[in-house]
Each structure stands twice: as C-alpha cells, then as structure tokens.
Amino acid sequence: MFKQGRRTRARYFTVVATPGGEYPRLGLAIGRKASPRAVVRNRIKRIVRDVFRHASLPALDIVVVARGGLDAIPRARLRADIEHAMTHLDS
16 A cells, blocks of 8 residues: 555645545554644544545545644644645545
C-alpha cells in the first residue's frame, strides 16, 4: 500500500490510496506522534471516519496517516484539512 499507493498530503494528514474492490475502504494510522493523549487520537479518528462516510469517493483503499502535533488543532480545521486531502484523490 505505502510503496504503490498514490499520496496526497495536507497540512496535518497524508492520504495514501490504491485502487480497491467494489467500494471505498478506510484505514487509519493515528500514532502517538500525532498526539500522546488517547482521547485526542480517538477524536481525530472519529473526525476522519465522519468525513469518509460523507465523501463520495471511488472504489479505493485509503489509508490516512496523521502527522505530529495535533493536540491543539480545532475540530473544524482538522475536518477541513482531511476533506481537502480526500477531494484531491480523484485528480
């Protein structure tokens, strides 16, 4: 996936995508570098899943990797950043 996938980078996330099966699938890699607090990591995962559910994506296998320092970033900013990264998967 990481060797063959097409990458899209945003400020706080890297999105890697490869052609998939019949429907889009999501994988998450939100590590301690993104935030040492589990509560914040789980909030990030919820935001990414929600954006993925509401996006109309082609049949791709997608992995979202969070970059470091996401502790103090507002929810709206994270949402906008991941939406931006996912919309650029088509191009």
